[in-house]
Amino acid sequence: TGPGTAKIFNAIYELLELEAHFIACRGGGVPELISPNSHDDVLFDFSISAIVERLRFCLENGSIAPAPAMSRSDVEAAWVAAHEGLVPVSAAAPSEENEPVVAVIAYDGDPELLAVSMNAVRSCGPRVSRVLVVQSDRRGLLPVDFDGESLAFDEIGHAGVLRELANIGSHVLVLRAGTVITAPDLEVVARAARRADAVVPFARVMETVGAPTIALALTGTVAWAIQHGTARYGGIISASAIRRLSTVSVPGSDILLWFDAALAEGLEVLPLADPLLDGCAVRSNSHHASDERARLNFWMTRSPAPLRLLLERAYGFMQRPPTPATNSETLGKPSKKSGTPMASKRLLRSTAWELGGPVRLVSRLLRRR
Numbered sequence: 001t002g003p004g005t006a007k008i009f010n011a012i013y014e015l016l017e018l019e020a021h022f023i024a025c026r027g028g029g030v031p032e033l034i035s036p037n038s039h040d041d042v043l044f045d046f047s048i049s050a051i052v053e054r055l056r057f058c059l060e061n062g063s064i065a066p067a068p069a070m071s072r073s074d075v076e077a078a079w080v081a082a083h084e085g086l087v088p089v090s091a092a093a094p095s096e097e098n099e100p101v102v103a104v105i106a107y108d109g110d111p112e113l114l115a116v117s118m119n120a121v122r123s124c125g126p127r128v129s130r131v132l133v134v135q136s137d138r139r140g141l142l143p144v145d146f147d148g149e150s151l152a153f154d155e156i157g158h159a160g161v162l163r164e165l166a167n168i169g170s171h172v173l174v175l176r177a178g179t180v181i182t183a184p185d186l187e188v189v190a191r192a193a194r195r196a197d198a199v200v201p202f203a204r205v206m207e208t209v210g211a212p213t214i215a216l217a218l219t220g221t222v223a224w225a226i227q228h229g230t231a232r233y234g235g236i237i238s239a240s241a242i243r244r245l246s247t248v249s250v251p252g253s254d255i256l257l258w259f260d261a262a263l264a265e266g267l268e269v270l271p272l273a274d275p276l277l278d279g280c281a282v283r284s285n286s287h288h289a290s291d292e293r294a295r296l297n298f299w300m301t302r303s304p305a306p307l308r309l310l311l312e313r314a315y316g317f318m319q320r321p322p323t324p325a326t327n328s329e330t331l332g333k334p335s336k337k338s339g340t341p342m343a344s345k346r347l348l349r350s351t352a353w354e355l356g357g358p359v360r361l362v363s364r365l366l367r368r369r
């Protein structure tokens with residue numbers, strides 16, 4: 001079997017669909033496509049003499065349009081039944097159709113961005129049962145006139161916040177302040193949460209120069225999580241996954257690291273290849289503003305050995321840039337833009353460049369579309 005066999009099957013399917021007259025070799029799965037009543041009139045053995053005899057017979061007596069082994073309606077019904085069988089029973093339960101979610105917003109010290117996200121989730125109606133803001137001194141104090149619910153991260157930490165959410169018992173929508181989601185898109189994300197432990201939709205973001213673009217989210221790969229974080233703008237985590245994460249040690253103060261923890265714990269974290277989040281209002285310098293090192297530390301002990309070596313190399317240069325070589329003007333010459341030794345910049349960039357190669361290729365292909 002191979003590409004050639006697939007082409008033969010396609011040709012047989014098309015000829016049967018067109019009710020065309022044809023003959024075919026008796027082998028390679030072809031007899032299973034044709035009705036047994038038509039085998040003697042259509043099929044021939046794989047030999048020169050058999051082919052010659054079948055051609056002579058058709059020229060003298062004519063050929064027929066064989067009947068298919070199964071009707072088209074039966075084939076379509078079988079495919080539909082097979083796909084319906086893949087849908088989990090819980091996903092089709094009517095009682096879960098309008099299951100509410102709790103929205104948790106990661107506050108990064110900008111009250112304007114916080115207002116953007118809070119207005120968005122409140123506009124989603126009863127699907128969002130509560131809106132909680134995680135307050136941390138390390139990420140910025142909430143405004144004095146803040147009138148919503150908040151959780152004091154510095155007092156209870158990641159574990160305490162997760163336990164509070166586990167007690168609520170709902171799926172949790174996590175958003176970085178400034179990220180927007182609409183009611184129809186939340187419906188899609190909430191339904192997806194019944195099929196995975198966590199879901200990260202693609203996001204619309206504003207590039208430094210140019211029109212808004214779509215940020216990819218390869219959430220199933222550890223290499224992507226190390227370089228970018230599993231979720232940069234938000235996503236949803238199921239109630240069962242929240243309970244499990246409440247026992248996991250997560251560093252730093254960024255609650256979007258919960259998605260990294262879910263991936264590290266072996267939970268199913270899937271991307272939604274639709275731009276369901278709008279992060280155009282989020283300022284680029286707020287992405288993991290104070291938790292870049294926390295994410296690296298988290299993955300340092302949880303990565304496969306080859307990735308850990310790569311991480312240690314990159315992390316070492318971030319901590320301690322190499323001393324420029326004295327015998328080379330090129331290696332010691334600072335960059336005109338940043339003043340960083342070019343050797344350090346090249347080594348740092350090579351690590352990220354190797355990890356992000358497949359991502360750049362996919363990004364270019366999507367932009368062409």
